[in-house]
Amino acid sequence: MTISYPFDLLAGFPGWSTEFDLLWRQEQSRQANGVTRVKDFGSPLWRGTFQSRSMRPNELDEWRARLDAMENGLQQFRARSLSRCYPMAYPNGTGMGTVSAAAINTINANRKSITVKGLPAGFQWRVGDMLQIGTRNLHRIQEAAAAGGTGVTGAFEIRPPLWPETAVNDPVTVVRPSCLMTVVPGSVSSTADLQTGRGSISFQALESR
Incomplete structure (x- = not known):
């Protein structure tokens, strides 16, 4: 093959x-x-x-x-990062719920802060967790964030800043971001x-x- x-x-x-x-x-x-x-x-x-x-x-x-x-x-x-295959709050994905529909909800004008939609209610990210946006853009989370009852998080900062190609509704990968x-x-x-x-x-x- x-x-x-x-x-x-x-x-x-x-x-x-x-x-x-x-x-x-x-x-x-x-x-x-x-x-x-x-x-x-x-x-x-x-x-x-x-x-x-x-x-x-x-x-x-x-x-x-x-x-x-x-x-x-x-x-x-x-x-x-092999230590960040899953968010810290969900070792090996236990209790995380379905995250396949996660996507960018809003982007701050500074391109360093976002909100994410499509997450399970109550989902949590901690400082140091990682996420992938689109097919190749990897970011580390700088502020703790949680999804409310509608599955949308509050605004939180990430680094590096968003790449120019990143736009609202781009998919967000939670498991094994790369x-x-x-x-x-x-x-x-x-x-x-x-x-x-x-x-x-x-x-x-x-x-x-």
Whole structure:
């Protein structure tokens, strides 16, 4: 069967995302009076570091092959923070209800604050939860939010700010929110132990727009 992209590289990944943060595309200039001025050169991008547990030789070779399919950064995969597959209030999705109809309800003029509709009544987001808007835009929640009886939340801030393509009624993904990434060239490490053949996989990745 032909491999299709973006590849679901992290499906069943036997490890963790040890880092998952924003890479700010900025210029900084420090003045003589001690003030540091910062200028944006574009919206920030997500970057991640992924580390597996120790694996037996056969499993290690399987994951080496999966990473080969990324062609050292040529191909995209769906990436997510592995600690944020579900909102904090609903471990493994327990008690969350149906969230497949979630969508953007309103957008603040500053493009940093939204409300969301189509959620179960009483649904909760906590600071640090993540959501995906549309097919590729990943955001981290900065303020706690809850859906009222009509399934609409109050306004809450997210980062990074909304991308220009984002509009009212765009779908919101609550479960396993993701963005598109590529492997940072040369970052894959898969050294095995000489005596046992066991080893682990680690690699870095950067959002690919």
